[in-house]
Amino acid sequence: MHLYKTTAGNILHHKAKYYSLPEDWDFIINRDKLHAYLLVYMLNAKPLDEALAAGFIRDHLLPPIGRQEVWAAGVTYLRSRDARMEESEASGAADCYQRVYEADRPELFFKALPHRVSGHGQQVYIRKDSVWNVPEPELVLYINAEGAIQAYTIGNDVSSRSIEGENPLYLPQAKVYERSAALGPALYVPAVPLSPDTTIDMKIFRAGALQFEGSTSLSRMKRGLTELAGWLYRGLDFTHGCFLMTGTCLVPEGGFTLMEGDTVEIGIAGIGKLANTIGSK
Numbered sequence: 001m002h003l004y005k006t007t008a009g010n011i012l013h014h015k016a017k018y019y020s021l022p023e024d025w026d027f028i029i030n031r032d033k034l035h036a037y038l039l040v041y042m043l044n045a046k047p048l049d050e051a052l053a054a055g056f057i058r059d060h061l062l063p064p065i066g067r068q069e070v071w072a073a074g075v076t077y078l079r080s081r082d083a084r085m086e087e088s089e090a091s092g093a094a095d096c097y098q099r100v101y102e103a104d105r106p107e108l109f110f111k112a113l114p115h116r117v118s119g120h121g122q123q124v125y126i127r128k129d130s131v132w133n134v135p136e137p138e139l140v141l142y143i144n145a146e147g148a149i150q151a152y153t154i155g156n157d158v159s160s161r162s163i164e165g166e167n168p169l170y171l172p173q174a175k176v177y178e179r180s181a182a183l184g185p186a187l188y189v190p191a192v193p194l195s196p197d198t199t200i201d202m203k204i205f206r207a208g209a210l211q212f213e214g215s216t217s218l219s220r221m222k223r224g225l226t227e228l229a230g231w232l233y234r235g236l237d238f239t240h241g242c243f244l245m246t247g248t249c250l251v252p253e254g255g256f257t258l259m260e261g262d263t264v265e266i267g268i269a270g271i272g273k274l275a276n277t278i279g280s281k
Contacts, residue, residue, distance in 0.1 A: 001038055002186040002272070003029070003151070007060040011053055012038060013186070018053035019045045026066040026240045029142060034150045035189050057185075063119030064153055064187045067240045070117060071232055072138075072157055072175070074107035075100050076223050076247030077216075096168060106223055106231055109171060111157065111245060112181040120184035123279040126258050127177060130160035133258045136248040137202040137266040139194070139218060141225060142187055144241040147233040149225060151189045154266050154274040155245045156182040158258075178281045183243065188271040193225070194218065198269050202250045205263040212256060216249040223247075 001014035003021070010021040010028065019042055021028055031037055075097055100107050118124050126133035140155035158181065164174035196219040204212040225246060232244055258264075262278040 001035070001189050003038075003064065003189060004057050004186045005062045005064050005066075006056050007062060008056045011048070011057060012042070013053075013057075014038070014042060016050075017042075018048040018050060020048055024066075026068075029066070029150060029187065030144045030241045032144070032146065032148070034144075035191055038189060061120055061185060063114075063117045063122075063183045064185075065114050065117055065183055065243060067114060068142075068243050069110065069114075069238065070112040070140075070155075070181055070183070070243045070245065072109055072111040072245035073223070073228050073247045074109065076106065076221050076228070077249035101222065106228060108228075108232055109175065111175060116178055116181065118179050118182040118276060120182075120274050120276070122182070122276060123179060124156055124158050124182045124264070124276045125177065125179040125279050125281040126158065126260070127160045127163070127173075128280050130162045130174070131257065132162035132165070133158065133160050134252055134256070135159075135202065135204065135258065135264045135266075137200055137250050137264075138245040138248050139198070139200060139225075139268060140183060141229060141244045141246060142241060143229050143233070143238070143244060145238055147229060149193070149229055150241070151187040152194060152268075152271055153183050153187050153243070154185070154268050154271055155243075156264060156266055156274060156276060157245050157248065158182075179279070181245075182274060182276045184274045185272050190270065194270070196221075199267075200250065201267045203265045204252070204256075204258075205265070206259065206261070211262070212252045214250040214252075220249045221247065 136157040142151040160174040201215040
């Protein structure tokens with residue numbers, strides 16, 4: 001089942017039927033055993049008009065986030081490690097990415113506050129003071145206040161590789177700026193955890209022409225999803241829960257950089273597709 005946040009209210013979509021969820025978004029998603037709660041809710045709820053609900057989702061969609069922070073994990077895939085090492089070779093810091101890939105403790109970093117997050121169909125930004133910018137397609141976990149993974153969504157962790165490559169201490173500037181994160185289109189709330197065979201794909205278009213296309217699966221990830229969630233919650237409390245981007249294995253080759261007007265489409269099986277155009281800040 002999928003939970004959509006819109007300017008017209010919260011909408012639940014399950015088995016071709018739509019339901020209104022009048023409760024506060026943060027209260028809904030932060031409850032325990034979310035999937036079971038939604039199944040019971042639908043037993044006593046009247047479905048919405050299908051065309052009307054689909055129109056609200058199409059025309060009034062918001063990113064599926066309330067008062068949560070967005071965090072991210074880095075170097076969770078081998079390809080991500082290689083990319084970080086490539087960009088940091090000149091600074092002499094390439095070895096630190098190999099060490100974190102092999103370490104017990106993962107790389108975790110703050111990514112965005114809610115007001116800086118874009119949704120499906122909205123712009124994400126690249127930095128004007130960076131000459132090498134890439135999208136990073138990622139599975140995103142929604143973890144409730146108790147540390148339980150409740151739902152999933154799609155994320156774009158836009159990154160300034162030239163800034164991070166210059167010095168790894170510049171990571172916050174390379175990762176954290178206005179509209180550098182996108183989430184959407186919905187929260188996917190399955191009955192069971194996602195399969196490692198779940199696929200992630202990305203396409204990048206420029207003036208309508210395909211510039212990049214790639215696909216991978218969660219099975220390529222070195223670390224487990226519950227492992228990453230557990231590390232994040234070791235030293236932090238999240239009253240309303242938290243979103244955690246889990247890393248990327250799809251990185252365009254070194255000669256590619258995003259440009260204003262590009263379109264990035266990220267799809268994850270079962271969740272849907274997140275599409276964003278590129279602006280700048």
